[in-house]
Each structure stands twice: as C-alpha cells, then as structure tokens.
Amino acid sequence: MTAPILRTLAELREMTRGWHRAGETIGVVPTMGALHDGHLSLVARAKELSDRVIVTIFVNPKQFNNAQDLENYPRTEHEDARKLERFAVDAIYVPDGAQMYPDGFATNISVAGLTNVLCGAHRAGHFDGVATVVTKLFTQTSADLAFFGEKDFQQLQVVRRLARDLDLGVEVVGCPTIREMDGLAMSSRNLLLSDQARSRASALNDVMEDMAEALGQGASMGDLLPDATARLATAGFSDIDYLEMRTNDTLRLIETASEPARLFAAAYMAGVRLIDNIDVPVVR
Ligand code: PAF
Numbered sequence: 001m002t003a004p005i006l007r008t009l010a011e012l013r014e015m016t017r018g019w020h021r022a023g024e025t026i027g028v029v030p031t032m033g034a035l036h037d038g039h040l041s042l043v044a045r046a047k048e049l050s051d052r053v054i055v056t057i058f059v060n061p062k063q064f065n066n067a068q069d070l071e072n073y074p075r076t077e078h079e080d081a082r083k084l085e086r087f088a089v090d091a092i093y094v095p096d097g098a099q100m101y102p103d104g105f106a107t108n109i110s111v112a113g114l115t116n117v118l119c120g121a122h123r124a125g126h127f128d129g130v131a132t133v134v135t136k137l138f139t140q141t142s143a144d145l146a147f148f149g150e151k152d153f154q155q156l157q158v159v160r161r162l163a164r165d166l167d168l169g170v171e172v173v174g175c176p177t178i179r180e181m182d183g184l185a186m187s188s189r190n191l192l193l194s195d196q197a198r199s200r201a202s203a204l205n206d207v208m209e210d211m212a213e214a215l216g217q218g219a220s221m222g223d224l225l226p227d228a229t230a231r232l233a234t235a236g237f238s239d240i241d242y243l244e245m246r247t248n249d250t251l252r253l254i255e256t257a258s259e260p261a262r263l264f265a266a267a268y269m270a271g272v273r274l275i276d277n278i279d280v281p282v283v284r
Helices: 009-021 037-049 067-072 077-087 118-122 126-141 150-165 188-192 195-201 203-216 221-235
Strands: 026-031 052-057 091-093 145-149 171-175 237-247 261-269 272-280
Touching: 009 026, 009 052, 009 091, 009 126, 026 037, 026 126, 037 052, 037 077, 037 145, 037 171, 052 077, 052 126, 077 091, 091 126, 118 126, 118 150, 118 237, 118 261, 126 150, 145 150, 150 171, 150 261, 150 272, 188 272, 195 203, 195 261, 203 221, 203 237, 203 261, 203 272, 221 237
Parallel strands: 026 052, 026 145, 052 091, 145 171
Antiparallel strands: 237 261, 261 272
C-alpha cells in the first residue's frame, strides 16, 4: 500500500491530531532517505511498537560540514516510497528546506559532552545539526516513540540525551546494526563506493571484530592499534579519523575492556567516509 507523502507541516499536523485524538501512539523513523535494509529494520520495529508509523525523509543540510558531501548524498525518494510499500506505514513526511528552516530560522540545539568526541571531533557542527533537526522532527510529528540504529551509536546517545533533557516525551528506541553478508554495516553511503572499493570496505568490520575479540581477552588498545591500522591501510583505507574504545553510556575513552564498552571507527575508503561500532566483551 502506498503511504501518503506529506510535504508540509500543516498536512502532517492534521493527520497526527486525529491519531492522538483516537488515543493512538505514533512512532517516527527519521531518515535522510536512500533507504536500505537497516532503515527498513527500524520501520519493522516501529510497526511492532506503535499504532501509527511516520517515516521522515529529509537530507538535513545543517548536519553536513562539507558542501560536496551534501551534494553527493544519494536522493532516491521514488525508490524509497516503493521500498516502504510492504510495511504499510501511515505517512512519509518529506519536508523541503524552506519547510524545516524558514527564513529567519535562528535556533540551534547543542548537546554538550557526548558530542565533543568521535564524529563530533571530526565533523564541526554535525551533532548540532542532528540535534536541531531531530528535535524539530519529534515536535512536528508529535511522536511517542522514535527509532534509531546503533550503527550511529553516538547519534543514538545524543538523541537519548536531548529527548531526556528537553522533556520531549519521546521514547528513543535503539535497534541493532544491520550488516551486508561480508559484515559491512549497511549505510546509504555504501552506494557511493565503486565495486572495487565496496569489496575492500568489509575489512573495517573484519579488523574491528578481531580487535574486539582480543580486547575481550585482556589486550589493550595500545597492543592492537599498530597491526589494526596497518591492516586497514593495506585494504585501502586512508585517513582513519578514529579507532577507539569508549564506554557505552558516556563515551569515555578507555584502554582495556574493564567495563561495558564499544569499539568505534571512522575511516575513508576511496573518498567515502565509513563509520562502524561494535560491542566489546568485558574482560572477566
Ligand atoms: O541518521 C540519519 O539519517 C540522520 O542523522 C537523521 C537522524 C535522520 C537526522 O537527519
């Protein structure tokens, strides 16, 4: 079933008002489009937990710190709507830039602490852009539940923080990363890889899995980094932004897996920035 595509806030509000009046819960899946099975797993979870599901598609200029990256970002609205048909979502909200950031828009939402590290340290303003648009999407959709992938684990923690801090009344639901057969985390950016770069990109997950296993057996990051970075370079990764282990909740940098933690990486494959994170077993 084709869901209605809503392009204005007025249309969206009219629809959600009726649902709330009927006592129905609303789940939102915020996306920038170019939907893949990772997004679709969020939609499936949203369908399980909410009475009504809205998928939002908006390539948010405020979260791109590089104009070329914004321009290159895949835009596939027609295909996205087709992929959503089998889920029978209740609405697809596709606002344009003027709808989201009308003339004179001057508000910025900034989450301190969590955003100074990892992608926040390498992409100036990125998380302010995410926090601002997500806050708007939560209030525009009047969502009760919102679904985010663990693939963007730092983003998930930032969104959880802002939803709590601003009393937005939205329960943020984290969903596991969905991977290709060779382990590469699904991402809209994978579409930008050539066939050759795509086949090499799975090395990121291979290296991280090996590191996580060794960390779980008591190795330190210092022990593992020289070999890991050499393997990534051999596979064709350039410019590793970070390869770090951090605690789950506060994202504090740690050297050994003495408490619940994840391994985080961001690196460039043929000019495409790929990120990933995986759970690290705590050393017994
Ligand atoms: O994860 C994304 O696709 C985006 O950062 C989000 C949450 C849709 C905000 O633009």
